[in-house]
Amino acid sequence: MKKIFKYILVLSIFIMFNSSCKDFLEQEPDNILTNENVFKDWNMVQSVLANYYGRVSWGQHLTDDFQYIYLDEACNSSGGPDNTQNFGSAHWRVYDYGLIRNINQFLAGVRSEAASGINTAQRNQVEGEARFLRAWTYFNMAKGLGGMPIVGDEVFSYTAGMDIAPLQIPRSTEAEIYDYIIKECTEIFELMPKGKTTNSARANAWTALALKARAAIYAGSLAKYNNLMNEPIRLPGGEVGIPANKAQEYYNIALTTSQKIIAESGYGLYTRKADKGVNFYEATSVKENNNEVMWARDYKYPGNAHQFTTRNIPRSVREDMDGTIITPILNLVEAFEFINDRNGALTTQTSTGEYIYYNNARDIFANKDPRLYGTVIYPGSIFKGKEISFQAGRKFLQNGVWMTETATIGTMDAQGNVITDENGPTTTNDMNVNKTGFCIRKFVDETVGAGTRGRGSEMWFVNFRYAEILLIAAEAAMELGREEAVGYINQIRTRAGIQPLSSVTLEDIIQERRVEFAFENHRYWDLKRWRKAHLIWNGIANDPQATHYALFPYKVNQPGHEAHGKWVFDKQKAHMSVHPRFFQLQNYYNFLEQDWVNRNPKLVKNPFQS
């Protein structure tokens, strides 16, 4: 018996030696890819690029909807009140030299011998895309921090003992970083194909020009409006602060670039639906046949979907246990004009303080800018084919004074009449219960299943669309004193369905951009570049612009009274946003971390930082 074991042992050891020696050290690893592996294969090249596309969403975007509560568009509506008041010194700050280095590695790769397998057109395309994403990264960095080090195409690496001085690059001036972005975009335009990409998820030549136009208009307004301040925000080296005499040049670039896109790109305003409100929703939130969106962060199920719809859909049409986490505030709703009246304030009371009685809740929004319908779900509007009603409670008369009766959401009285609607709004601290009387419509998906945790939504987030190009043209033309400004802004207003203007001022541009691009990550950066943020978000309690407001609809329950069954509205402070927004001068530029300065002593800190 023992002998047999011995034989088996010897035999197995022999077999082991025999088989294992062969090729053991020459095996190709299947989880480490070399440059040759990647760049010889067109599909691999594209998947590396896809990784970069997934890393360039900053500020407000769909996978981080809580960012919407910081401005004057929406407030938190789930759970207890939010105490936000100040803006942090790192608010929406981008400092991603890791990504820039990765992109430079990619550029080195596609330009190397290894990539000889892909043809020139393909190489130009991916090179253009990579450089576009790099320019986009610099742009996002510049709008928060000002001028930052420009590292060019070089891939820096560090080995122990080397001289680190060449790695420590000083900050560029604010003008230089915008010049660099503009120059890059001009070159990228020549490299890239001009055709539309699937769902506009990949950049094309026109996207590069759109970024150029946006960078130019930002730089132009920074040059102009910063220098109009009492104490312009500047650093001695120009890392922050663009000289006023450059404004003209930037506005010219913005105007000619946007005019080129308007004339040649083939993009246009979306006008497929007769109903202007539905049309505007589809312009931003429907991918099929969309000729307006120029670049979006696209999502696809399975594997790449998000929960924005699940989290923000009205409760009565929700498909999962979430909903109404972030809800629009009255400030945004009133910012939308009436079709023939530029003052968008809603009338809830007569001049003598009596309630105005509306037959239907939606009547108070009659003749509002149809874009309101496309952006916000307001009381009595339709979503997913159902009417969405909001009812905070009921009003009844007691000794000649209107009193309020409320209940938990979804409660009915003995006769089956609703007291408080399932959609709220309420002033409780409940989870997933509406607190402002509105829900978001823009970017909320009507597709069946999009509101479930299991599936999620494929809704895209729009980074560039044709409407912005028109408004950049209008703004640049206005600043240059050119007459075509009014024509560009009126294209937007006519498509929206409101009265055209006869002249354009900066205030008109501010107003138009606010409502056209609500929830599209523009407002904060716009107010910063016009140096308006500290005036609007002034931190004064009960200031109508800095404080968040809600609109509470009530049904009149007073049988025998002429108003029985009609609707009245209360405007009130949104209890979920306790404090007014307070934007201080130091918030115009993010702070640099001490850690960055420790690593690179050539960096200078931003104004107000010390």
Next chain:
Amino acid sequence: MKYLSNISLIFFALLMMIGCGKDNYEPPKSVLTGKVVYNNQSIGVRGTNSTVRLNLWQRGHELYTAIPVYVTQDGTFSALLFDGDYSLVTQSGNGPWATPQDTVKITVKGDTYVEYPVTPFYTISNENITLSGNTLTATFNVSQVTGTQALERAILVINKTAFVDENANIQRVDRMNPGTGQITMTMTITEANLKNVLLNARVGVKIQGREAIYTPVKNIK
């Protein structure tokens, strides 16, 4: 075997007991208190929102950051520090005073008191706040000391707590572009606000692009 495990248990228990207290720092325990002054008068500022600050630097390290020291509404500030040498400086563009001001060098050894002299853009003097019935009347003199900044607004605020400023208030009156010289402001306090057991009032002038400067809090009820 059991004997052994008992011994090891005791051993671990002992280890735990002596393990603590060995590697901890002493916490900082010297309190630095101070006051921002002009002509030996303290300067009232907005005390909420961490808006007005000074910076405390400790030299002697190659790489260092400032310790923020926030100024409260009566112009005082405090910080809990280790003993050592510090420099107190202004934050550029912050506070209702011209920046930069002279650095004040402080040696903290135990509890320390320091005065930080500044030159404010404006001063408020001869303030007189009186309440009669529901009418609050404030009279005060504003004079410019330095700088080119204009006044944005004069503010009369009341609150039901001891903290009163343009953010922490229950009622306020603003006068835009008030100019200098004598200013009189009145406020009709609402019935609801008048019911509070305690009411404090304060006037301030907001400087364009800068924080406001305030008078001391006055108890009016």
